[in-house]
Amino acid sequence: MNNLILVAPILWPLAMAIIVSIFWYRRNVQSSLNIIGSNGLLIIGILLVRIVWLDGIQAVQMGNWAAPFGITIVVDMFSASMVLITGIIAFALSIYSLVTIDKRRKQFGYYTLINTLYMGVCGAFITGDLFNMYVWFEVMLISSFVLLTLGGESKQIEGTFKYVTLNLISSALFLVGVGFLYGLAGTLNMADLSVKLANHDNQGLITVVSMFFLMAFGIKAAVFPLFFWLPASYHTPPIAVAAIFAGLLTKVGVYSLIRVFTLIFVGNISFTHNLILIISAFTMFVGVLGAASQYDMRRILSFGIVSQIGYIIFGLALFTPLAITGSIFYILHHIIVKTNLFLVSGIVKKLEGDYDVRKVGNGLNGYPLIAILFLIPALSLAGMPPLSGFWSKFFLLKAAFESQSYIVAAIALLAGLITLFYMMTIWNEAFWKNSPKEVIADGTQKVKLYSRPIIFMVIPIVFLAGFTIFIGFYPEPLFALATKASEQLLNPQEYINVVLGGR
Numbered sequence: 001m002n003n004l005i006l007v008a009p010i011l012w013p014l015a016m017a018i019i020v021s022i023f024w025y026r027r028n029v030q031s032s033l034n035i036i037g038s039n040g041l042l043i044i045g046i047l048l049v050r051i052v053w054l055d056g057i058q059a060v061q062m063g064n065w066a067a068p069f070g071i072t073i074v075v076d077m078f079s080a081s082m083v084l085i086t087g088i089i090a091f092a093l094s095i096y097s098l099v100t101i102d103k104r105r106k107q108f109g110y111y112t113l114i115n116t117l118y119m120g121v122c123g124a125f126i127t128g129d130l131f132n133m134y135v136w137f138e139v140m141l142i143s144s145f146v147l148l149t150l151g152g153e154s155k156q157i158e159g160t161f162k163y164v165t166l167n168l169i170s171s172a173l174f175l176v177g178v179g180f181l182y183g184l185a186g187t188l189n190m191a192d193l194s195v196k197l198a199n200h201d202n203q204g205l206i207t208v209v210s211m212f213f214l215m216a217f218g219i220k221a222a223v224f225p226l227f228f229w230l231p232a233s234y235h236t237p238p239i240a241v242a243a244i245f246a247g248l249l250t251k252v253g254v255y256s257l258i259r260v261f262t263l264i265f266v267g268n269i270s271f272t273h274n275l276i277l278i279i280s281a282f283t284m285f286v287g288v289l290g291a292a293s294q295y296d297m298r299r300i301l302s303f304g305i306v307s308q309i310g311y312i313i314f315g316l317a318l319f320t321p322l323a324i325t326g327s328i329f330y331i332l333h334h335i336i337v338k339t340n341l342f343l344v345s346g347i348v349k350k351l352e353g354d355y356d357v358r359k360v361g362n363g364l365n366g367y368p369l370i371a372i373l374f375l376i377p378a379l380s381l382a383g384m385p386p387l388s389g390f391w392s393k394f395f396l397l398k399a400a401f402e403s404q405s406y407i408v409a410a411i412a413l414l415a416g417l418i419t420l421f422y423m424m425t426i427w428n429e430a431f432w433k434n435s436p437k438e439v440i441a442d443g444t445q446k447v448k449l450y451s452r453p454i455i456f457m458v459i460p461i462v463f464l465a466g467f468t469i470f471i472g473f474y475p476e477p478l479f480a481l482a483t484k485a486s487e488q489l490l491n492p493q494e495y496i497n498v499v500l501g502g503r
Contacts, residue, residue, distance in 0.1 A: 002051060003060045006073050008044045009083045009122035013037065017115035030111045031098055037115060038090035041122075045084030049481070052080045057488060057498045059128065067499050068189030072128030074499055077485035078328060082125045082255055085335050088467070089247050090118055092460035096343055097240045099453040105150045105238065113150070114244070117143035124252050128499055130178050130188045133256065137174065137220070141167050144249060147241050148233065159236035166229040170219035177212030184209065191499035194263050194492055203267045210265035210272055217260070220253030223313060224282035227306045231290065234305070235298035235355075239346035242298060246305055247339030251331055254312050258327065261316060262489040269319060277317035281408045283310030288418040297345040297355045297430070300422060301338065304381065307415055308334050314412060315396050318403050324486040326395030329478060333380070333388040333471060340377040340464040344370065347457050348430055357429035371431040373458070376465045378427060380472065382420035388471035391479070 016037035023029040051058060052075055062071035075083075093114075101110050120140030127133045148160040182188055184206065185196040197206055215226070222230040230250070234242050257276075265272055287307025294300045312334070315327030345355060347370055352360035380387035383394075393416060400409035471478050488494060 013119035035094045038094040042087030045087040048080035068192035074128035159233035163233040174216035191496045217256045231302040234302040243342035280314040284415040292422045323399035328482040330392040337377040378423040
């Protein structure tokens with residue numbers, strides 16, 4: 001039974017994509033099936049976390065081919081947590097998509113594509129083999145390419161071109177790195193690579209190969225200086241698609257960075273992780289400067305993603321138990337908060353007719369609930385207590401001071417202050433000042449807050465805001481989960497033993 005659950009994060013979205021496709025011309029049925037599918041993925045994530053918590057790391061060999069020769073699926077606490085958070089976001093987006101994805105996009109396969117996207121994301125999280133990780137990246141990227149262009153608007157095509165170009169370069173670098181590793185070690189199983197590369201004679205060459213993976217995953221994670229494709233493309237698709245991209249897709253790149261630089265490339269930490277430390281500092285600072293210079297809510301939030309990625313890899317660079325714990329805590333918090341902020345921006349567009357914060361306003365007086373629902377994730381993103389973002393920044397900064405990384409810690413604090421500045425800029429412009437207009441862009445009257453479309457948009461925002469508040473007031477469960485994941489990453493012998501069976 002456990003083996004079936006281990007592969008369920010791949011099989012379940014695949015099955016839902018097929019079933020949804022059968023009901024191609026019945027949109028209501030597709031919407032209902034998508035909600036069922038997201039609930040199923042959430043339950044699978046909960047079961048995986050429970051299994052790993054009680055029984056430790058789990059692995060299954062496809063076709064009973066022993067590792068490292070067969071296809072290996074491995075679930076540790078880090079990957080189980082990422083599947084769980086994917087289920088949470090999928091559930092929220094399944095409700096939000098009911099009223100924000102138009103009939104034309106549904107007609108061209110939105111629900112099928114979103115499920116294949118989840119399959120690719122979850123496959124990347126639980127694979128135990130680098131080549132299969134490449135395959136799941138391609139499944140995820142092909143789905144995301146089509147989702148970006150779905151609708152055929154000119155801005156979408158332009159944004160997709162930049163997105164596709166950079167991600168194809170990333171995939172090429174990934175594949176080159178995979179080829180070099182296979183030539184060096186004769187294997188691509190990550191547990192087997194961990195053993196063989198640790199005893200390899202030429203550690204300098206391995207460090208060179210690690211740079212291919214740093215660049216490949218760095219592009220996908222949008223780190224400095226490889227991030228410019230993200231704010232150029234994430235503001236172009238429908239807000240439900242932008243939210244799933246903002247919350248999950250860059251985190252797959254971050255997950256991969258953490259995985260390979262804790263399990264495989266640990267032979268020259270003084271070079272690789274110090275380089276990551278420098279990259280994290282620039283990523284944090286450049287990201288917030290970009291966000292502070294924008295007025296379109298989606299572009300502000302897109303640049304904000306870049307900055308927050310800097311915080312996450314900051315913990316990887318420090319490479320201490322508390323720092324890795326802080327990175328994992330930060331990933332889980334940030335996926336929830338950033339997705340929620342994009343969803344709120346969708347409501348602002350629905351109510352006020354624009355994403356430009358200079359052209360909307362009076363939200364606090366007219367829609368106090370929406371203003372509060374924006375303020376919760378906004379203050380959390382800036383690290384204000386008592387919300388989830390405070391704890392994630394606290395753990396990372398504590399780890400930084402313990403490691404005497406004072407300069408980067410100061411940059412992280414400054415980036416946090418600038419984050420607070422640009423989030424309050426949105427608050428002031430969109431929810432405080434008087435509105436410059438009383439009708440939305442097309443001249444029709446504003447949508448009433450209690451109308452059916454708005455209710456279905458508010459429900460998932462309240463759902464995600466509840467997580468942010470709960471984690472802020474009661475961080476112990478998530479901290480315990482992140483700590484266990486960190487222990488498994490920094491002490492990979494259990495992972496290696498489970499996968500290789502003691503060989």
